[in-house]
Amino acid sequence: MSIDEMSYTPERANAEQAPPRTIVFVAYPHIGLLDLTAAQTVFFAANHGLVECGLPGYTLHTASMEGGPVPTAExxxxxxxxxxxxxxxPIDSVIVPGSPQIRQVMADSPALVDWLRVTSTTARRMASVCSGTFLLAQAGLLDGLRVATHWVMADVxxxxxxxxxxxxxxxxxxxxxxxTSAGISAxxxxxxxxxxxxxxxxxxxxxxxxxxxxxRRPDNQDQWSPLLQSQCPAGA
Structure with missing residues (x-):
């Protein structure tokens, strides 16, 4: 049964009257381009289906501390x-992409970390992609929690x-x-x-x-998939 074939319930009537959810994607110099755009595209695609069903979608914003053009790692x-x-x-969700230079980003971005800490008290949820988890951790938002990040950055x-x-x-x-999520396409x-x-x-x-x-891959699937491992040369 598709969404537009669902019975008209009070819950759906309430949903139709709700405002769009505001999602802020946090940008900073040397951000990973796919970390940002892959997740954005999912919500962009969701908007198409939600509008077709007469339901509110998402308002997507990419924002940085200074505003204006931000160079990506690529x-x-x-x-x-x-x-x-x-x-x-009102911000519904904050999503923090990662960077291959995340340790330098942390050193250079105390104001961004402060913004994340303050905003977490009012936003409905906080999320990160890849090494964006480092910034949430630096803001003190992950203490005592179980999280994911890119396997390359695990030891650090x-x-x-x-x-x-x-x-x-x-x-x-x-x-x-x-x-929180693992790297890039995750x-x-x-x-x-x-x-x-x-x-x-x-x-x-x-x-x-x-x-x-x-x-959607299960949340507990290994970052090293069996198919990928089978394609690796022996000893790699």
Missing amino acids: GLVVETRRLSEFIDS FERLFPQVELDREAIFVQQQSVW GIDLALALVEADCGREMAMQVARRMVVYY
């Missing part, structure tokens, strides 16, 4: 708004944040109102899980079909 430039513009605006993360339980194998992890799995939590399994499946991706 060399492309992303245009952003200032994070300060959202001080008095455990040294820097011993108070956080790192799940080295998980594709993504939800703990309370905090969601941001798609994370975003599909967020859409499912908001809009149901059928909508998440519609998004996956629209994007021509696997519906």
